Every structure is written in C-alpha cells, then in structure tokens.
Amino acid sequence: MSQQDITAQRYESGKPKLRRYHQARWDEPIIFELSRPGQRGVLVPEVEPEIKEQVGDAFSALPDKMRRKQPPALPEVSQVHVLRHYLRLSQENLGAGLVSDLGMATSTMKYNPPINEQLARSPKVTELHPLQDEETVQGILEAIYRFEQILQEISGMARFSFQPRAGSQAIYTNVSILRAYHASRGEAEPRNEMIATLFAHPSDAACPSTAGYKVITLYPEESGYPSLEALKAAVSERTAGLFITNPDDTGIFNPLIDEFVKVVHNAGGLCAYDQANANGLLGIARAAEAGFDLCHFNLHKTFSTPHGSGGPGAGASGVTEELARFLPVPTVEFDRQRYYLDYDRPDSIGKIAPFYGVVPNILKAYAWVMGLGAEGLREAAQVAVLNNNYLLKQMLEIPGISAPYAEGKRRIEQVRYSTEQLTQETGVSSLDFALRAADFGAHGFLSHHPFVVPEPLTLEPTESYSQADLDEYAAIWARIAQEARTHPEGVKTAPHNAPIHQITDHDSFEDPACWAMTWRAFRRKAQDDHGQ
C-alpha cells in the first residue's frame, strides 16, 4: 500500500477522522509494593569524621521519649524504579500540554510556555532564601515590582499583593481587607452580610462564610445574570460587600455591572471583582471602569502559569488607593535606587501566607506578559472569544445540546452547555458523556454545584487552541452524542481507553468503615475484612 493511501484513509469527506486513541495503562503497583528491603533511592551527605568525633553522641541531650523508636515504614526503592514509577504515573495523566484541555473549563487552561518554566527554574530563582539581604535579591524584587505595575494597568486598580497562593486565598484576602475597611469605620459588627452570585466559583460564597459572614446568593434570571431588583432587595445596612464575577461561568457578560456596583456602594458596601474569567477581557474592559473596590486575578489561569496538577497557582489581590493601606505585609516598593520590602504598614491585615507568595509563578506570569505586550494580551483575549463563539456554533449543531440563557447572544470566553434534551432522549447523562470523552483524550467539566443548568457541560477554549483543535473537540462530542442514540451502554460504561475502568464501590469514599486515605489504612481495613 502506498503512503498516499494510508493518508487518504485518515480522512472522511475531506475532514480528519477521529483519532484512534488509547491512554497509557501501566497497571502500576502502589509504591509500597515496589519496596525491597535494603534498596536505596538516594544517599544523603555523610557527616565528616571530624564532626562526629567532636560531637560524640548528638542525641545525648535528647530525652529517650523524644527519640523515634521505629523507623518510618517508607518504601525502600532503587532510584531507577522510583523514576520509572513516577514516569508511568505521569503518562496516566492528561496535562494541558499533552491534550487540548478546553474541556477543563472555568480554569482557563492555556499554553504554559516552557521558556517561562525554564526561567523560573533558574538557580537565580530557586536558590534564593526569602530572608536574604535585600541587596542580594534586587532582580527578583524588580520583577515582582514590574509585574505589579502591569496588573495595575490591566485592571486600573492602584495596588496589588501577590501573597495569596491561589485564587481562593486571594478571595479570602479580599474578604479580610473588606472587613478591615469596615472595622476602620466602626462598622465591622453591623455589616455582617456578603452578597455572592450563583454562577461564580464556590469560594466567592465559601470564603466570606469562613470569615463569619452570612452569605446571600443571587440566582440568575432569564438573561443569565441576576436582576438589579434582586440585588436592591438584598442590600441593606448589614451589607459588607459583593463578590461577583463578570462574565459569569456561563460566559454571559452582565452589562449592568456598574449599576450593581453603585447599588452596593449606596448601601455602604464594597465590591470585589473575581476576575477568574478575565481571559476574554484583557485590554477590553477593566475592574476600574466598572467601579470595583477590589479584584483578584489567578495567575495560573489568565496569566498562563501551569496548574501543577492542582497548584501551586498564584493569586493577585488588587485594591483601590483607599484600600491599599490594608494590603498584606510586606509590599514591594522602589525608592528610585533600590527595591525593598515594606513592612511598615500599620493598618495592614498582616500575613495571609509565608513570605511573598508563589514567587516562581509571579515570574512566569511576568515573562508571559513581556512576551506578548499590550497588543498581544488583547490579541489573546480576542482570539479566546473568537474560539469560544466558533466552538459554540459547532456544539449547538449537535442535536440535543443547548446553551441555556441569553439565547442567540454572543458569549465571552466560555459557555455552560446543557445536554438535557439529549439525556432525555437517550438516558445518557452529561457525566456519562464526559467520562466517554476521556476515551478520546478529552476532559469535560460539568459545573460547580448546585447544577442550576441541568445536565451541564462547561467548555472554555482559550486562545491556545487552533481551529483544528476546536473542530476535533466538537467532533468528539458529535460522535458520543451519536453513540448515545445507537449504543448508549457503551457510553454509560465508559471510560474504556483510560488507565482504569469504572469504580463501582462508592462506599469506599463515603463509608468511614471502608474509606482509606492512606495505604496503611487500606491494608488495615482489607485485613479486617479478611478476618471477618
């Protein structure tokens, strides 16, 4: 058979067929099963004989009760087998570099350029102690200072802190700042209510609640966002503030956002803008123009730092000039000669986290912006929005899939779809579909809870995906929607091509007698079972 024939067989009606995908399946043992007594993964630096001789018994001052009796029962594994084990596990994992990760929506999965990673992994970053003399860290302080200036321009806010180690901690930071503001006016006690919206990250409700606030949640109307009237009914002299996203996780932009802010301001509250969904707005619309008092960005979303299998991310809390005095300590300042850390901020809320935040990620985000510039950032935003509306059109062409709310209107950077009709017709749920999508190397995020959109599916095709990527993703969903009509059982028993098969025993996660969060607990409970 000629080369040309093979190629032709990969296409149908001029379009590429879906790839015949199978993920790595190593059936890898738990690392404790790899243990062989005596094997070593790494040797530790030896204590020199002179030290030993001089010190004698280094434990002589330690009471016997504080000396560990049994060594920890860690696995004993040779180095090559540790490496091989983790390489295999890495293959059983879908990173955004490996797959088109637009199905991991609300998370802004974009390309994480290796150049930024290499720069942040330079010894000039990794081998810095946070308490070194400022003279010896002028480079990293300058990068942090410059990135703060960049975020000031992108948002229109006066100052930022990068101390929060991810987005939710940034929300909490903003709650603390908001509380400090009201306390400074003697209003901390009476203002004990916070308003949040439903189509936002759960932390916009959970962080205020953790800080002791009663949370009032506004539900969306037909438009996709809450009504101004509902907000007016919710505010009072008890209102401390509003935590809101825009666009919401539906990708629908609330055009009345500045009116919302005014209503809260008129009631004496402050407004915090969760900019987790900022990716479509860079250079287009900012927190300042809408009147916000606080905002936060996730550097691991909008600013391209990798998600690290669930962190570390990095959060950036931004505030107006009026609130800057409450920011966590220290801030990074510049006196036109040198960069320095300013701890002399008596009104500060104090520390949110150790030191200055996830510094390598601040540097990666800085490098990302410096590789694009103002026009490049706007291009990223515009292409993200174009990609989203392009995918929207294709997804809506699949019978049974809809995009509830604001029908016919343009979406910004993501869309929350519904398979409700398809589910009714086939009995296959959106979760089943998402599990089947794994058989094609795709993630599919449904929704945060509660599922107000029935049978939800949320997709966020950032600027990082090509037209072909979008076509392929839509084709996967067209295929599995078709499968649901012809052989639904195959979809419901998915995944078939993933590293493992369906877990059926969900007691293992809910029943205290069964659950096992460590290998030792698992072995103990398994043996108890055998004993009975």
Added chain:
Amino acid sequence: MAHTPENVVYPYIPNSVPAIKQQMLREVNAKSIEDLYVEIPERLRLKREMNLPAPFLSEYALRRHVEGLLANNVTVQEYTSFLGAGCYQHYVPAVCDEVNQRNEFLTAYSGRTYEDHGRFQALFEYASMMGELLNMDVVNLPTYDGYQATATSLRMSARITGRQEALVCQPVSADKVSKILDYGKPDMQIRLVGYDKKTGQLDVAALKAAISDKTAVIYLDNPSYFGCIETQGDEVAQLAHQHGALCVVGVDPISLGVLTPPIEYGADIVCGDIQALGMHMQYGGGHAGFIATRDEERFVMEYPNRLVGIAPTVVPGEYGFGEVAFERTSFIKREGGKEWLGTMANLWGITAGVYLALLGPHGMAEIGEGIMARVQYAMNKLAKIKGVQVPGFQSPHFKEFVVNFDGAGKTVREINKALLARGIFGGQDLSQEFPELGNSALYCVTEVHTKADIDMLVGALRKVVEA
C-alpha cells in the same frame, strides 16, 4: 511605547494568523472581532491601548531580558547561607525535579480519577508516605502552606470541640501568629502563652493557668521556632485532653526520621509545611501544607481539603481512586462547606512523595542524624567565640538555634552586613520579632552544610565580633 509590528503572528496563539481569523469570523457570522463584544457597553470599555512595557516578541529577547533581571540576584549557591526561620535549604534530589517538571504533571489540573489516574495515585501515595512518617492514617492533599495548615487545624479543632479559644504556645514565628490571628476572625480567641526563658521549652504552669473549659485547642510547634525540641508534648496533650480540648502540633517533617511523631505523645492533629521535602526555596515559593489526623469520622468530616481514597474498579485487582466524603467541601455546599476548597499545592505534594520514596526509612533517619550532629558541632564551635552566647536556650535542638550577640557590642544587623561582605548570609535577626531575646539571631544548619562551611562561619564571626 514601542510598537508591535502589524499582523504579527503570536506563537502561543495559533489562530492569530489573519486568514484563519477571517475564516472563523465568517463561520460565526461576525464582520469583525468587535461584533463578538457587542454585549459589553461602551461605558465599560477601555478606550485606549493598555500602557504596558514594549514586549520581547522573540523567545531569545525575552530570555535575555528576564535573565538580565535575575542576574542581580545572589543565590545560596554563590554565598553560604545560615537562614531558616520557616524556609529551608535542603538538598533536592534530581529525580524530584525530573518528576515535577514532567509536562503531564506540571500542566494538568483537576481532571477526573480516570483520565488523571496518575495524578490521583501519586497524591494518594504522597499522603500514604506522609502517613508512615507521621504514624497517622489520614493526610490531606496539600493546602497552600504550613501557615494555612496551622490556621485550618485550629479551625477544625474549634468545630470538633464546639469551642472557640486556642492557646498558642510561644515561641511561634510572628508571621505565623499574624496569619492565625487573621484567620481566626471573628469568632476564635487566640491567646499566646509564654515560654521558659531559660530552656525555650513551653511553660506548662502558664498553660495550666490559662486552660479552661472554653479551650478548644492547645497548639505548639515542635521543633519550636527557636529550634528547641519540645520535650513536654505528652504533658501538654494530657492537659488538653483533661479539659476536653485537642492538642495540635506543628512539626517539621524532615525531623521525623529521628524524632518521635507527635501522635505518640498524644497529638490529635498534626500539621506543618513540606517545603523541606524536595522543594527548592524559590524565594519562599516552595511551600505546601499538610494536616494529619486519626481515621475517625469526627476528624475526617472537618477537613476542608481534598482527601483521596483508594477503591476497586470493575476489573479485579485494578486500583482506582476518588474523593472521600466530598460533600463536606465548599465545592458541593458553597458557603455551607468546611472553610473552602480551591487550587492549592498538589505539585509539591507529588514532589514530596518522590522525596520520601527516594529517601526511604534509612535516608530519613540518616538525614535527621546528620542535622543533629552538624547543629551540635556548629553550636559547640560558635560558643567559643567571645561575646557570643550559643545556644540561647538550654534545650536539645534540631536544625535551628538562637545565637545571642549581646556581648558582642554590635547589632545583628551590623554583624550580618559584615558577614554578607564575606559571602555569608547570617541568621535571621530576631531583635524586632522577639525583643526579649536582646540582640539575637536564628541560625539554621542542615545536611547541605559541610564542616568547612561551618568553620568558615565561625572564622568570619570571630573576626566580625572580636574586631
């Protein structure tokens, strides 16, 4: 502002090719990109280009720029550092970095247990190995850092006991106290309890005077912020339990190859930071926190974090994983969940797992023994310098110790400047943080320090102090 050339194609933005954009716009019935933003009113728009620095469009130019900035840093490889105080220079085995820079781990996020099986297994194994180190059955997926782990442990204790008062045994770093105070608002009362000025050990008599039936928890760091190994943990735990309170211990996990795990002297919750287990310091960017408890429902249900459990699949002998008791979290219950859940620090958890797998039981014991010996050597040597008092406290020490310079006639700041000129980062200045210690600094010695490093410090200090 330098101008970006017209119609530049951005390597990170595949569809920035003008012809592709035009074709896609036609597909969505839009004349221009502006048509897609029709829902955003004019009054909310930024009506100008952002005023940002000119970009470095080529990767080479970008590298030159950023490396140029970073060249102004001096690292602990170039100088010799004796700084600790919450961030530690330990050796990071090469395999740790090899694994955590794998793009599959680095760029993944929160996929399901099926297609992200490897992430789940690596994190379950991390928790399992931490469980062996701590001798405990439940360990969470990493929270942000050790401060957050402590603050959440105190909140968990308050929920478990239905009480709101925390007794925090000094010495604890002022920054950690600041975090705890902020996180305890508005309901928790955080009371600091003093320490014995001679031994640096916690003050049991003061604790007895302070504890009541309002106390939810007694918290101590072991080793303490001053590096003292606390030897009265058993008495403290007993005292807490007698009053219906819990005992929470913050521990440095790298000490546990040689020191007794806190659960064995009665701790109910054990927490801390895993930066020492395979994370570079990264100017304070390498932190992640752990919280461990016994496998009891009343503890498990109060965690705000992810807990990964192991379970069978439909295929006999196949391991699967999933989220345990996820209903407790804010992801399901929003404001009704336990605190909150979000992106935290899983990559560092995976890395700490690699570290513990590499070190194994013998490595963890040897690293602890080596630190104990080097610390003792350093203290013995420094004690011989006139005007220098070492250690500040009569206690066994791990990794850190207080050096007092009251007799030296120079401030720590002056001494550290002089050391810096000799290529040494001296210990963290405690004179503001703990004024009662006078002119003191906190020195840190780990397995990375050779005899020559320590001797160099001693020689330099002698010159600086005795000059």
